[in-house]
Amino acid sequence: MTDYDAVVIGAGNAGLTAAATLARGGVRTLLVERHNVPGGCATSFRRGRFEFEVALHQLSGIGSPDQAFMLRRLFEGLGIADKLEFVEEHDLYRVVVPGRLDVTIPADWQGAVDALEAAFPGNRSRIEDFFALVKLITFCQVAVMRNAPTDQVDPRYFHEALRPVAEVLDDFFDDDGLKMALSVYWTYLGQPPSVLPFQDFALTLFAYLEFKPWHLRGGSQAMSSALLGSFLDAGGEVRFNTGVEAILTDEGRVTGVRLDTGEQISAPEVVSNASLPTTYAMLGEVPPEVAADLGTRRVGVSGFVMHMGLDASAVDLGFTTSTTFINRDTDDDRTHASWRTFDPVRGVAVSCYDVEPIGFAPSGACHVTLMTLQYADAWDDVAPQDYAATKFAYAETLLDLMETTYPGVRAVIEEVDVATPLTMTRYLGHPGGAIYGYDQDATEGWLFRNSERKPGVEGLSLAGSWAGMGGFQPTLEAGSRVGRRLLRRFVNA
Ligand SMILES: Cc1cc2nc3c(=O)[nH]c(=O)nc-3n(C[C@H](O)[C@H](O)[C@H](O)COP(=O)(O)OP(=O)(O)OC[C@H]3O[C@@H](n4cnc5c(N)ncnc54)[C@H](O)[C@@H]3O)c2cc1C
Structure with a gap:
């Protein structure tokens, strides 16, 4: 008998929903995560009297209780819908080009x-x-x-x-x-x-x-922890602070994994929530058709995020919507091209988590993040000793652009933390710190690629942003889908 029926590598969104689906279906499942908390991108961390949301700006897929959309139903199926407090946002966003455009779009x-x-x-x-x-x-x-x-x-x-x-x-x-x-x-x-x-x-x-934009009281970490709870309640086992370093095979079929502790775990099925390059590197031998496919793909964009705890309320600072997009002008191609440079930022997404509060800032204060997308290769030529100065200089340009619309923020910063594509690389283990997997252009769409359906190795399943579409809703659904597919395989075996 094998140690487990299935091992899930990585406790990001897709890893968690896959693991919970399997365990609740009676499959003996081990979940292995390098980090010390569940969630991957879907997490938060504490600075001073603030909790900082890492990734979630607006959750799609929830819908209202009387018009439930796919994620609400997925959470119900995993027994966690009533453990989560959904926070509805009433606007899509405010979009600003200073001196040119300022409009708020209701949801x-x-x-x-x-x-x-x-x-x-x-x-x-x-x-x-x-x-x-x-x-x-x-x-x-x-x-x-x-x-x-x-x-x-x-x-x-x-x-x-x-x-x-x-x-x-x-x-x-x-x-x-x-x-x-x-x-x-x-x-x-x-x-x-x-x-x-x-x-x-x-x-x-x-x-x-x-179906409206939503957030969660307790942020995305509340969701990740609830998903982990669903998995553990169903008898699943988890190991944090543990990486998988090899996926073991025999005659081309998966037989288990080797952990970075050296321990070998046997299991006939492995679900990987790690990036595709990492997953196939762990396999050692890449099937030729998979190698040909991977060779044509482009690692996608990462993010540069400034997390701030502000000693003033959202109202005092003039926030009327949770999400504001501020752009220097309407030249989106130039903005996209600037993501490979340190030119002053041309577009910033401002998220204020206290217009519709998620509970991360004390009363009278607020939590705001500034984010731009950025490719990791912008950092290739930055020497380690220049890292901190480079990131803070670039962060100043985000603040400059934000203050065109929300003046006075600099003066009330109480806590600040800046994450770069190198931070994402370190915490997620993904090439380029890519947050949506591969570049999401037409050639990467579901019409032309199907890594999730064609992992190329018997006993291996792929779930997450690298095997399909990035973002919260797509990855949560992907894990659930892959879990259900595997369950059918166990039932038919
Ligand atoms: C700053 C930021 C802002 C974002 N904003 C939004 C947004 O507003 N809306 C939206 O929809 N999406 C957003 N995203 C993207 C979204 O969060 C991701 O696409 C999604 O969460 C990815 O989920 P995943 O299932 O692919 O797993 P990931 O979150 O990529 O997690 C993979 C997990 O696998 C683990 N792992 C990797 N290798 C190993 C190994 N060998 N052994 C053990 N564990 C391993 C990693 O530690 C990690 O926990 C954002 C992301 C970031 C970082």
Whole structure:
């Protein structure tokens, strides 16, 4: 008899939902995590009297209790929905280009049309038509994902789905400010509108407008801890501060793992939540078709984040929305190109966690993060002795841009911590500290890649941002999906 039926490598979102699904299905499962807490990106840490949220800005996929969306149902299935306190955000975001544009978009279709019409008069019917297309492409995409016969799919889907967002916007609008106000979520996907496939963007906008953006009281760590609890309550076992250093095989079939303690664990099934390069390096021998696939992929973007505990309330500082995107201008391609440089930041996402409080700041204070995406290769030529000075100099540029809209923040900083792509690399173990896995352009979409379905080695399953789409909702769902697929295999064995 083997030590376990399954070993899950990594306790990120997908590792946790896979492990909990397996254990609750009666599979003897060991979860192994390098770090000392569950969550991967989905975690938080403490500085002074503040808790700092690491990654979660806006959670999609929850929906209201009477219109539950996929994640709420997933949490119910794992027995944790009633252990989580969901915090609803009432706006999608405020988007600002100083001196040019300042509009807040409510999190509902009609409110969004009204707000955009007020800011850009004369566009109402075009905005409504654009939203109608967003809905159509989303419904069609879901149908196609579920293998609907192509003759039952609206032909506009085949015309629009893979066109870049910028081209589709050009069909509807002339005003660059309006185009930016509608498309600023592109940063959540890491590709500029000139590259990002319309179907990926449409799905994101639809998810937030239809089912609202949410957060969690206790932040993403509350969710990660609840998922771990679901796993442990079902009899799962976990080892923290332990890395897997090899995936063992015999005649091309997985037989277990070797831990960094040297201990060998036998199991017929291994689920990896680690990056694909790490996973296949742990296997030693990479199947030729997998090697060919990996050779054509590009490591995606990481992040640069300034976490702040501020000695003033959200109201005092002028925050009216949880999320604000501030951009120097409307040139998104230039902004995307700047992610490989230390040029003064051109766009920053400002998250205030105390407009709709998640409980991370004491009364009268607030927790704010400033984030820009950045590729790790920007750091290649920074010498270790220059690291701290480089990161603080760059962080100043984030503060400068933020203060165009929220002046006075510098003066009330009580605690601050800055994370760079090198921080992400260190904590996650991923190449390039990539937070969404591979670059999420059209060639990486579900139409063209299917690492999750084709791991290439019997007994190996892949779950997480590197095997599919990055982000909270996609990875939580991926782990659950992979777990259920494996359960079926155990039942049929
Ligand atoms: C700063 C930041 C902001 C973000 N903002 C958002 C957002 O607003 N919305 C959104 O949807 N997404 C956001 N993301 C992205 C999102 O958090 C990630 O895409 C998602 O959480 C990745 O989940 P995952 O399942 O792929 O696992 P990961 O979180 O990547 O975790 C993988 C885990 O595997 C462990 N591991 C790796 N190798 C080994 C090994 N050999 N042995 C044992 N353990 C191992 C790691 O320690 C880690 O815990 C953000 C991410 C960051 C960092």
